[in-house]
Amino acid sequence: MxxxxxxxxxxxxxxxxxxxxxxxxxxxxxxxxxxxxxxxxxxxxxxxxxxxxxxxxxxxxGMMDCHVHLAFDAGPNLISAVADANPYELSTAMADRARQMLAAGVTTVRDLGDRDGLTVALRASIDSGITVGPRIVAATAPLTSRGGHCGFLGGEVTTDEDIRTQIARNAAAGADLIKVMASGGALTPNGPRMWEAQFTPRQLHLIVEEATRHGLRVAAHAHGTETIGHCVAAGVQTIEHCSWRTAEGIVYDPAITQRIVDNDISICRCVSGDWKLFLEQMGPERSKAMIEVIQEMREAGVRFIAGTDAGVPGARFDDYVGMLEFFASLGFKHAEILDMATVNPAHALGLSDTxxxxxxxxxxxxxxxxxxxxxxxxxxxxxxxxxxxxxxxx
Structure with missing residues (x-):
């Protein structure tokens, strides 16, 4: 039409x-x-x-999901499902997941980690009209340490030269941004723990510098309180998760939050539709601490952007609204929540046309x-x- x-x-x-x-x-x-x-x-x-x-x-x-993994299947054996998958079958599955998101009213997704540039190929197929799906903003392989979080996606680096080479490789493959696993994560067995840094402050500066040289923004996966501070100092544009973890528990730093606000950094909390089960598993004390931190960040003026982490275990591709309902449960006004799903992501992702x-x-x-x-x-x-x-x- x-x-x-x-x-x-x-x-x-x-x-x-x-x-x-x-x-x-x-x-x-x-x-x-x-x-x-x-x-x-x-x-x-x-x-x-x-x-x-x-x-x-x-x-x-149209709504925007700022944190998805189209290559992931939301199942319990995620790593083998991605690493061992036939490329054609995986591409077909990714296209189906993209269609699910579009049917849920999500017209833009930011994919923050795939293998072999498959998301770039899917983006091209959608843009040409061959495949029906949302607009895709693709990070390709995220930078991570050797044996680090999501290393199975092919972005492991150690030296400065490794970092430069991987960023150049991603840019040449058609990446729209660079994703860095600044801290550990829960998906990778025997990898760094969630609060542990995977890169030094100097390396994070180098990553932002190299990405900028290629005209790309940087999204940083950061759970650890210290690592969040390092990412802010390095100049990343978005921080994913931002859960303020330490070995002793959640430790919130309002001074870092003020720098997040001052530097116009957007926060993607990455909440899936199964958030009630997640809070249950966390237990009342830890879930209360997490909720209080989100509310403090909101009061400080942090710009939140909507993201489901769709594809990780339990995070379905067809339940975008479930994530929005989490923020409603915390007292966010509906207008705030709609902005988290529309105008805020457009600003954070540098998309001036949507x-x-x-x-x-x-x-x-x-x-x-x-x-x-x-x-x-x-x-x-x-x-x-x-x-x-x-x-x-x-």
Whole structure:
């Protein structure tokens, strides 16, 4: 559909406090041509332009998931499922996972670790129209230490020259950003523990410097409190997880948080739809500490961006809204949560053509039954999805 006028009970243009009641969006050649009151746009648009009328519905920007792993299967044997998979079968599975995300209203995903550049190939297939899926921002192989977190993806480095070579390799493969495993993680047996640093402060500076030289941003996986501070000092653009861990437990540092705010660094907490089970497993004391830290960061003015870590065990690709409901349970306002899923990620990822509905922007939008500003569950009732102006309604 090259051109269409969409009318609905409300249009959330973005940020979420910008609402047009009885609004309309005119889409033409993959971009938004106009946004405004339905009566005005209906009168201006040629009578030959197809009308998509959605009474009682909301039109809003497509949502963005800033932390996914399309190569992962969300199962218990993740490493072998990725490392031992036939490339063709893995690519097919990745395309299916991407479609699941699009059907859930996610029109942009940032993939933060795959093998063999398979996400770049999938991105090209989607961009060309061969495959239906969301826009993909791809990191390819994340940099990690020898034997470190997710080393099975092929990004292990030791020396400065290794770092330069791997970043150049990722850039040549078509990476949109560089991902660094600055601390350990839970997925890799016998690797560094979650709070342990995998790179020195000097190496993190080098990674950011080399990425910048290639015109790429840096996303840093960082659980450890000390490592979070090192990532902030190095100048990364986003910090993934940011869980403030130490060997003794959670230790929050408000001074580092202030530097995060001052340096315009965005935080992706990486919460999947099974967060209730996760909190149960953590136990009341640790889960309470984690929640208090998130609330303190919010009060300090941290910009949060939405991410599910889809693909890790238990983190499904079709339950994006479950993650948003976690933040609602902490008292985040619905408008804040919608911004976490739209305008905030666009800013953090440097995507100036999406995240809001305005003339000239890429026509990534969703139409949902109801009002997500009063009922977050309305986001589960997807009526239509448009990506780059193409309707991919189920």
């Amino acid at each position: 090259n051109k269409v006028l969409i009318t609905a009970h409300r249009v959330i243009a973005g940020p979420a406090d910008q609402v047009i009641v009885d609004g309309a969006v005119l889409v033409e050649s993959g971009v938004i041509a106009a946004v405004g009151p339905a009566t005005q746009l209906d009168a201006l648009a040629d009578t030959q332009v197809p009308r998509l009328r959605c009474p009682g519905a909301t039109v809003m920007p 995240g809001a509905l305005a003339p000239g922007m890429r026509a990534d939008l969703i139409i949902i039954d109801g009002n997500p500003l009063t009922e977050l569950a309305a986001l589960r009732r997807i009526q239509h999805v448009f990506t780059a102006g193409r309707s991919v309604t189920k």
